[in-house]
Amino acid sequence: MAATGHFSTKDRILGAAEELFALHGFTGTSLRQVTSRADVNIAAVNYHFGSKENLVNEVFRRRMDDMSARRLSGLKNALSQHPGELEPILAAFVEPALTLAQDRHGGAAFVRVIARAYAEKNDSLRKFLSDHYGHVLREFARAIADAVPALSKEELYWRLDFLAGALTYAMADFGLIKRPAGVSEAVHRERAARELIRFAAAGFKS
Template identity: 30%
Template sequence: MAQSDTVTRILDTAEALFAEKGFAETSLRTITGKAKVNLAAVNYHFGSKKALIQAVFARYLDPFCEQFNAELAALEKRGSVTLEELLEVLAKTTISVPASKGSLSVFMRLLGLAYTQAQGHMRRYLQEHYGQTFTRFTNQLKLCTADLPDAERFWRIHFMLGSVVFTMSSLDALRDIAYNDYDEKTRIKDLVARLLPVVTAALKAPVPEPLVASD
């Protein structure tokens, strides 16, 4: 088997198992057994479980950031950008980048796990390798939501990400429900068309009055 085929098989297997069982619960032995490779192959190509987890993310995030940066550059050249245009570019890039052998819903599940499980190295990795792209996006978002206080914008960005990650990671189940209950066949682009106005409205919603702590 060619070396690249071995790497791809390890990554495909690790991606599926991490999404199904979680990072901590998935051992390298489980991955090697299902991928039909020996532990030495994983150590040779990746060096550690942490590096393997990071490589799984890089397969999607590297091409995503390359395309998203190009889209952001095109928007920046135009000058004034609306919130709707910015979020549409984000959505278009998200669904257009191939998610390796797995589906986009699998990757979104992994992204959610990176923040909900005790994976400090993963958050550091994401910041170090992709933080510049995220900052570029949030700077544009800040211009589109200039009336929002910085702290409020922080929360709304993460509310938006939470909505997107949950919806996309639950895509298969939600499609089944929509079909069984409403006789509706839903494509990803149809789902995005519905999701965009929701997250846009959330970012544009009035700032709530400060909560007063009770005695």
Template identity: 55%
Template structure:
């Protein structure tokens, strides 16, 4: 019974991810969702209770693991005298790129991009309340390594780095993987370019 329930829940989440990426949060209807997932409305209500809660669970499914990886990577280097700006950026960027190239990860990145583009205050509050502590820990380490920057200037630069990462993760960019380049090689190239670019922008006088 538990396996069946889990399967139904995952099916709803996967269908929701596709529809949110394609139509946005307001544009994707529950009728479309139930048809795509092969369930009835009662199943959606049973597992999630409301559309807002469903949206939140779509994010939790991906972001809990992503930010756990990020924080573990950061914990290994935070506060050490030999830690470089590139080390911290790698802890922030590489787990995200691994997610974006993992099966439906690219699809989720488009959902994440929509969250920023659609200015949904409820969703933004959810993301801030549940994952804001991750960004605060990274910001503290960036601040330690970049003492010449004011708090406001640092926030501006981190926001731009995050935007560049979201763009790279979504697959919307001009640089597409060549046929003779593996997914792993392409991800490593993307990480190297993005870390180098971000380090230059963050450390600029």
């Protein structure tokens, strides 16, 4: 029973932190605001996370672990079922991210947190993400390099970087193309994924 209590307290803190980081950014959010929104005391935050920096990292880990696992599983399937084809590799990268953005349990808030991470240039967070999830990008880079052997390593990483930026933009739904009336969120996201994959494939092949 105690373990469940710990889990729910930890999860409440993470949920509150994610919402506040989305609204105010990392530097603009105090631990006091987090404890107030999560309805816990500061000792609980210190017990579970130790520091604000670690709390920021864990907000990302909570979302990124699952997304990374889905990406790598999709990549494995793409390579075994569609060897040498670029689009299935790109789909394995793009689709889990757009699914996350659509998650009803705070997906939209997390997308805003990602945007904050770009804007605030948080070096310790960048290092955390590189250390924990850099291998995912390297797996995709390797697979894309095999599918498009004419690309130099430098060209490959430039284009991967542009794909990641375009994907973040699509996740945030900042775009000019709004969801048409009568089209569900899921169908709109599927269309966004399809168009982004085609766009990216053309970019990698050119």
